[in-house]
Amino acid sequence: MSGEFDFSVKARDGKARTGAITTPRGIVRTPAFMPVGTAATVKAMFPQDVAAAGADIILGNTYHLMLRPGAERVAKLGGLHAFMHWDKPILTDSGGYQVMSLAKLRRITDQGVTFQSHLDGATVELTPERAVEVQCLLGSDIQMVLDECTPYPATREAAKTSLDLSMRWAERSKKAFAELSAPGQALFGIVQGSVYPDLRDESARALMEIGFPGYAVGGLAVGEGQAAMFDMVEVTTAILPEDKPRYLMGVGTPQDMLGAIARGIDMFDCVMPTRSGRHGQAFTWGGRVNLRNACFAEDTRPLDPESACPAAQYERAYLHHLVKSGEMLGSMLLSYANVQFYQELMAGARDAIADGNFATFAQDVCERYAASDPD
């Protein structure tokens, strides 16, 4: 591994961009979708299949990994890449989001957050400095500053207080990263501000003042709805620098991602393809397919003839049987098919942007999905 972290935009179509993030562990084509590998595994998938599905980068969860097997242990075992048999880039979150959603007895101060592990009740402290240290121990290529993911809904006052804390933590994170990181690793700032355009503006400018090689948009897809999310993305990307990658955290459905790409977003992560796969839901080029539905019991069509994924070539009747029977192979095949669909969707978006017809591409996919979406 050598080289610098870099980002270049190769083509634009409206506000949508396609380009490449260069890291010491390889190139990430953007727009990019990062499958989530919470506990050092993209659930129900062999690592080589995650790569075969087209993923250039995966996401690891700092909160989970610091609790089990532990960051120091992962470092001792050669780092997260070697540990989980994934040699391409890894982005890690800071752990802050999961502390809020999973841990018990949280206490936030200016110093950081103290919580009890959801696994064994142990008291753990996570500070901006420790979050960076953990991510460096894991060896992640793209790291995130510790922030407070402002709960939704939040009053303007609460959102402002939360935002100010996150901006102070961002500054401390950058300092810690300068001391601890390895060459080529990058630390991204995270824009907060809830659904208040002026706070989003303020947050983006505060982070740019500190200066990061990439910027995430956080605190969205938390219940505000797609319209408000798109508004906040639009406000934020209008301010963020053109020459840095922009990452919309925790998003989302195909329609969410296409709408965000149209507003200038370059990166996504979401548990949706894998979690849905484990629950019998497929994402296909024909829209969503709920394999639990009895209408598939004798349906000999492949899951998705438009996909190149080997798992998508299995017949719907067989997948229905596996899902109904609670067989692991059902989760394995649908996770693989969904992760590859998400990658094919990103590849389609990249090509469409390069060809100057992204709007048509996005509209076509959205129409297919509108027809199949659950009520």
Added chain:
Amino acid sequence: MSGEFDFSVKARDGKARTGAITTPRGIVRTPAFMPVGTAATVKAMFPQDVAAAGADIILGNTYHLMLRPGAERVAKLGGLHAFMHWDKPILTDSGGYQVMSLAKLRRITDQGVTFQSHLDGATVELTPERAVEVQCLLGSDIQMVLDECTPYPATREAAKTSLDLSMRWAERSKKAFAELSAPGQALFGIVQGSVYPDLRDESARALMEIGFPGYAVGGLAVGEGQAAMFDMVEVTTAILPEDKPRYLMGVGTPQDMLGAIARGIDMFDCVMPTRSGRHGQAFTWGGRVNLRNACFAEDTRPLDPESACPAAQYERAYLHHLVKSGEMLGSMLLSYANVQFYQELMAGARDAIADGNFATFAQDVCERYAASDPD
């Protein structure tokens, strides 16, 4: 598919034999281990990995498949091979064993067995004729007669009564098979008789009188212990014809299989490699490995460097983490590694028999396993 069912012994070493069963769907090298694909899937494995692990044949469970998705439905969907993406031979059991172990409210008469499905409580009748019909609908290459797996322990009288019923059913099975089967398919008889040598003798001779292209030894590995099992195998194989394959049902551990091969058995099936894999237990060339054990938390050795299985190359520390975290990938990797170990064990046995050193081979493996077996 064309051709006849055939069996030929290529080499002998003591009572151990190595050879090949020819079926229209391919050759089964013997001694052979058949991974169990209960519900049209070898649990937690892609079908291509079952083949890559070296399996020439798998076993399907008639009881499970007739209840879900249903034999008529499987036939409508093109048969079990097409349904589950497995084009090599499949052996199916008759369903009798699972009726006894899983179904509710069983009632056995001379006609057959009536039971309530463990899935939905529906009343189902299984007769020797229906068991053959179901197996023909599934399209299985090697079918088994419906029998009563005599419970253990059984008095001599009870074992004799049960045996007589099974022999009457064997005869009816053969008649039904003659009417319903496709060219190249085979129906095996099943020797019963509990732990009574004279009853085993009587059962084997009764089946040979009816005449089958292969013979299974049933009603063992049900609590009688290894010594009694080996005694019954020895009594039975001494009577069975030399030129027909012999299948010891539901067995077993590496030591059980090696001891049975030494006594003239050619085929095995067992859920052990896959079930153990889902519970964090590995079978390796170094013996059993319980990945739940904390001693593996920082063990960077591959699971089994002596195995050619890709899954066995994963480090023990990572497998320990996956198992402790309840991650599906742990089940996937350990099932794959275990199934391949069982296949490598059979390949080793075949080579050793051909080379005339089977006893040495078996002793070496048994010593490795004796040292690692759980108390």
